[in-house]
Amino acid sequence: MKTIRIGTRDSQLAMWQAEWVKSKLEMFYPEGKFELVSMKTKGDKILDVPLSKIGDKGLFTKELEQGLLDDELDMAVHSLKDMPTVLPKGLMISTFCEREEPRDVFLSKTGVLLEELPSGAIIGTSSLRRKAQLKHYRPDLKFMDLRGNLQTRWKKLQESEMDGIVLAAAGVKRLGWEKRITQILPEDLMLSAVGQGSVAIEIVERRSDIQKLLSPLNDIATEQAVRAERALMRKLEGGCQVPIGALARVINGQIILRGMVASLDGTRLIKAEAQGLDPETVGNEVANRLIALGANDILAEIR
Template identity: 85%
Template sequence: MKNIRIGTRDSQLAMWQAEWVKNQLTIVYPHLQFELVPMKTKGDKILDVPLAKIGDKGLFTKELENGLLNHELDMAIHSLKDMPTLLPKGLMICTFCEREEPRDVFLSRNGTRLEELPPGAVIGTSSLRRKAQLKHYRPDLDFMDLRGNLQTRWRKLQESNMDGIVLAAAGVKRLGWEERITQILPEDMMLSAVGQGSIAIEIDEKRLDIMELLLPLNHRATEQAVRAERALMRKLEGGCQVPIGALARVVEEEQIILRGMVASVDGVRLIRAEAQGTDPEAVGFEVADRLIDLGATSILAEIR
């Protein structure tokens, strides 16, 4: 097999993830050559508008997917939480790498925990999901839109009047920033984005050679969990810019326990549901149906 081209976004975190995949593959296949192909996506270029206002699915994936469809790439590395639940025709997620810590973390300017912040404290985040849950937990907080890569967000925290920022634990840990974490936010305060913490590898579904190559990197428990989360998202017709949270865990005998959440943007209405079973899609649909019974459809209709 010739040089194998691995597509990735060019941010530091995306490059870390692609480099990690490349290293894993090199360990398994020392005789093969792997090359990283960095690209800028639409979501990387538009930094002055909150993602929810751009409202375009595939903001961080489209350019890479075009590379796969045009045969310029052999595989594309994504943060799974950036991937729409419906992929372009002819493409598939072939591999779900073992998940890092899936929860969100709070990075405070001076070490103050979220619950101890004074009224009117300013939190930096552009995520509707994070804002809605934090407003539900503490209606007295204020928010500042925050876009850009992790380094940019950390710099803005130092230079602005923000009291703290909320980020995905996985990215913070992958960049070796553990000492900057003030607290990991518990699930009953902040439910994660669908797929958060897992690296996904997307390929052309006809590339059986690449599919076989990637088999050793797939992590079954992660795959079962994130498939349940993505089924919930698909049923609710949500995207990554909607206040939907979901987190599944696989316990003994392949039981999948999935918790889901839908909130109004102002955080006033917040509903939660939970289910378990062994079929990821069935569990995801069951939690989605329970959320619909509790009023998810009307909450999401207001946002759209």
């Protein structure tokens, strides 16, 4: 068996995810040889500009995808929430690993809960989705743009005037930072990014050998949930940098999907929900309900 090259970004969290995939493959294939190949992406290099101002087509994936197409990599490990809903020609997601906690968490500098913060408190986040929902919940809060890896963000919280930061629970847990979490934000307050908490593995479509190799890592419930979320995003023609939230769960075989679109100032926030058996159908149904409530008008203003 030739050495299988696993592509990853070089941040600590991305390396953790790729190491996790590598360890699972080594467990299933003890005779196999697997090596990590790390790369910096455009999103890793530009840290002084909010993501919404750079454009988000493949911001954290393009270099890895080129590595796949150039046959420098056999697979690429991504955070699914970083992946565009339309992939480059010739590539596919072969594997959706079992999802970690998909919600967002609040890390407070002083241990104060989000609802207990004083008026005018400053929250660190560059996510338009998080800002819009927080502004809707508490219009009195202020915001400071926050980019960089999780270590950088935690350091900035300690050294700045920020009162707290909002991060994806999955990344915080994967780095072993559970004790730093002040609270998990409930879905009614903060709907997650599409695909949040799921590690996805991308391959070249014709590599049926790699797809077969990865099949033991695929989690069906996760795949159904995130495919529904991505169908919603695709229908709304959204990207990572628009205030769209979605979270699906599979309960007794039914996919239950909640979706949200908000204006940048948080004054308009619409939600819809649907359930069913087919991910694409459920995702499109929620998207159509959001459109009927005015989602396209809100998104057109933002664009």
